[in-house]
Amino acid sequence: MAQYEMSPKGTHSTSYEAPYGDLPVQMNTEGRAYSHAGKPYKGPLRLRGYRHIFDPYSVFKLGKPHFYRKPGYAYEKLAKHRHLDWFEREWVGDYDDRYISPYDGKISKLVVQAVDNVYDGPANSTWRRTFVRNIAPLYMRLANWPLNHVDYARNGGPTSEDWPMICVKWFFAAIAITFVVGTPTEAEGQVRNEGKYDGVPYKYHGYPKVARNALEMANSRGYRNEANPVAERLLRPRYLCFLRETGTPAMIMNVEEWITQYRAEKNLSYVFVAYTGEQFRTTEDFRALHQMADAAARNAGVLAYWVGCSCMPEPENMQEDVYRICDVIRGAHSVAIAVARPANDMHGISTTDEMLQQWGSRIWTFPEVLLAPAGQMVKVYTRGSDLFSPIEVAKNQFAAKVWKEDAHVARQLVDHYEGNLILNQLELVTLALECLHHRETTQYLKGDHSYALMGLLRIRPKIDPTDSAFQAFARLSLANDSDQLLERLICVMPRSPSQPWHSMDDAFNCKLWDILPQETSIAGIGEDDTIILDGCRAANIRWKSFAPVAYAKLLSWKRWAAQKLIHLGGVTMLIAIILVSMPETYYTHGTKAAGGILLVYSLVLMGMSPWLLRIIYQGKFWKTQGWFFGFEGYMDIDTIECQIWGGRLGRLKWSPYGSPLSRHHRNEYGDCIADDPCSDPATAALVEKAKTAGPGEQRVFTIVDAGTMTVTMFVAERPPVCFLFAGSEGGMQRVIGCSYDWTSQTMYRETVLRFQTPVVDEVFRIPRVKVGFKRPQYPVGDFNAVGEAKGNLSH
Known part of the structure; x- marks a missing residue:
């Protein structure tokens, strides 16, 4: 971790490793470097560049970049994997980090340029690293060399102390320029793609598990084959417990048979009795439960009651009936709750309120209250108490009385079903999913949370036991008009790496309805908790080096x-x-x-x-060639400009709000001024910590957007190899930074950044893309023990 000290001016500073040499360096709140003596380093940080080729760990290869450092970790060689690229060329090889080359469409080994203190640090990556190269023409570097020690950020220009050194360096620079100014290297790069960003030659060749259109299914047999079959609603329960004379247990009978026998369909009404298996388990418990249900039906003046332990006797229909209990609740005269002290009570539950709160902590009890008839009191029956004097609780009081942990959210849902405050579909699904995931359940199927949510919505897909939790939710979202919920959800930036897919907690502090999908839609659901996204624009990220930037x-x-x-x-x-x-x-x-x-x-x-x-x-650019340059670690703006244009020209700016790490302030004129992210001591400490991160841990990366001349620093587990433009929010584009798992043709979300809207017009569209929320961690081992990944390409 970084150490916080006081700089000579009394401002907080963070110690960090010097670019080279053994002297420690500090970063002050302006992101400037300080020497061991407390005096400022003047000008940009000096990188070693090609001097790294003499390092013992630098390896030479014929292809660019010619020098790189081998990773410290390698993926275990558990199997050979296959990849089919844009041109249907087949690659078969060991699992490793690759990206899709925008030049030839092949999957190439990922090489990431890294700043000196990362490149020279521990070999803790699974991808190759190379050092940062200065790609500016020599004569431009010479022209800026006389002034590169001047600290403009601190002093605003040369001081009397600077001029002697400027004069000496100027003399030698002028002589050297005479000999190199006629070299053929140009400071301007070549215009590519008509000025647009490099595209991503990606094509998904597989089948979805569930498609919007039945013709796209692997087992499609024509229009009659349903892609996402919908379950039928129950108009009335299959079975009910019909009351008999007082003291005699109720008669469990098929409802259709009862109607045929008694011809009393108009008088058929029943009480839905809600309970939890935590409180009623044994035969004696169920006997007491039926006594409480009998009393509830008689108190309500109805003929029957429905209770789960007895009204689903058909094993062949059990699974469907469990997930259609919501229809039984909607058709009930009223809802009664039966509570009791649990047999294995570990929390000292003794009062009705405590029993009711335990009942309310279960996932399946939540929709039972929401769907109870509007405007009616819910009666609570306690085992061992007077069954003819139950406690009555209004639906709008359940949030404060029973659901205390998420009372504010749950109350909005109660008001919606009571008709007091109507939510739109997106708000309903978002708030309901949040509440359901706060509750406990004994898992029957992996998609139980989504199946509980399903009861609150109009259209319900049929239950698929093979569904994962995500697939069940995705199929439910596809079936209902959920206002492109999945398209919005993929654009959420998680607050923490461990945040589950269903959490909508956004690092930019936005709600799901603030995100607007831009021309994108879900075409299908993948087999491995992924979505097939259509309509995206995608841009490649260049990690191996900077490149000359064309401009006008x-x-x-x-x-x-x-x-x-x-x-x-x-x-x-x-x-x-x-x-x-x-x-x-x-x-x-x-x-x-x-x-x-x-x-x-x-x-x-x-x-x-x-x-x-x-x-x-010098001078301002009216238009620049679109490039996304990336490197691992942190460099200040001056250093980045020197690596691309040969000197500090004031062209690049930090992005003020492109990443959760971005910082900005308001000046005396009311302008928004972007700050160096490392001006925040917490961010500087994060940069320091990331140097020793291992596989699966967060690292610091930086993106230089040559199209808008902005720089954005962010954290991710892996370097994203492309950006998917999938939505907009707050007047900016939500861009998903994705790594590429070539073994399954899946783009996995590594980060979400915010770019200026005009960028989207300079990015090419791609066909349907398979996108995952979180990339699984493939087993890794020491590189020297596992060895280099190998493969071959067949045409």
């Missing part, structure tokens, strides 16, 4: 003149040298003087060359 800007007279002067400097000096070296004759009279003048002129141009180059390449 105005050609001013000042910039035009500087360009001509610097290009004439070398020619002028050459002419001057020729003229000065010519022998003095009648025909060459005055040439030496002219040569001397031109020589002086060329020397002046040479001395001005760093300044002229900065004039040529």
